[in-house]
Amino acid sequence: MDNQERQNKEQEILEAAEQEFLTKGYDGARTTSIAKAAGVTHAMLHYYFRTKEQLFERIVDEKFRVMSRSTLAAFGDPSLPMVERVRCGVINHFDFVSRNPLLPRFIINEIVSRPERYGVLHARIGAIIDNVYRGLQADIDAAAERGEMERVDAKMLFISIMSLNIFTFIAYPFMKPLMGELMADDAKFLEARKAENIETIMRRIKKQ
Amino acid sequence: MDNQERQNKEQEILEAAEQEFLTKGYDGARTTSIAKAAGVTHAMLHYYFRTKEQLFERIVDEKFRVMSRSTLAAFGDPSLPMVERVRCGVINHFDFVSRNPLLPRFIINEIVSRPERYGVLHARIGAIIDNVYRGLQADIDAAAERGEMERVDAKMLFISIMSLNIFTFIAYPFMKPLMGELMADDAKFLEARKAENIETIMRRIKKQ
């Protein structure tokens, strides 16, 4: 068996594991079911990844990376005027969550149910965020000074953006059957929801 | 043993079960650990509730009821002027979630991981909501006509309110370590967050 094939098997296990863990969580996931979905015996899964725990770590690591990278990238281009920069941030963040709809719920559940493990990670991300914020808040203050927008707290604004964008996807399966025609067409609803979130945030920062 | 005592035991099991299921979810919960927390042997738990499944049902049922009652009640007093009615709705909903911080995550996870079971429930709630909405949208339109507020979609507004209020609590354990001083004092942060959510929603409906 050549390298190519081996990597394929590893990859297939990882993909099946991602699907299983993201939809069912650590406790609900079954290694046998992951192995089956990947088309390997469950002994092979253990051969490649030793334990369920270690396989899970791999998924968590990757997902955390994707999540934090994209979340930070959402606070894009500092060369844009502040108001446009925020609009752009909301759009980018919405689109990211839209491409990874299962991710936020997974990460939140993970952290809620095993807070002890993420101390290091938190410290690291915390430092990065702190840095970004200081700059962002300064830019907001400057723009407010120039009368371009309302003076707002950068962190609060950030939380609002995350709330509006993420909740849409977290609660989708819950809301969909409750909302009738509004949600009949997924694509249409998401488009409308995106516009609504942008509008809500833009009004929040609009000078009045 | 008198009636009082028996009901107490049942009650203690239910309370322990609620705690366990809400924090760990169905898969993560252990009946032995529930029994231990309730101070009974695990055979007693089975004696009272037969299976884990049935015990879980009891908790889900009650929690669903609490959740839907409070969510609807948040769209309070139709005698108030529309703008005040919305403000009041946001405040009531925030306070409700604040008193039941684990509830939204529990319900969302439940529904995501077992969608098939909630068809009936959904139909019922859907009908109620539909009803409330029709009235609410009419009231909003009328208020907009009178120039008291912006014309907005009632369902979209509702989703925004839920998003802002619920996400705060769902993501709290995740954000807390990331936000530094802002969240050092829980009570203070929640107060600030509540004010921020009210402001965000009020600006959304403000005539401009």
Next chain:
DNA sequence: CTTTGCATTAACAATTATGTTAAACAATTG
């Protein structure tokens, strides 16, 4: 006081998941 019925316990049964191992197999290398 005895009978009846519920409450309680401890021991046990069954199932399910994770993880291991030894042997078979395949591929690569010298």
Next chain:
DNA sequence: CAATTGTTTAACATAATTGTTAATGCAAAG
């Protein structure tokens, strides 16, 4: 082609968890 290394399988071991049961206790009712 022999030796070595890594891969695969099937069978097994272990542990955890849910659920059952038969025996015992206990309280109230007749």
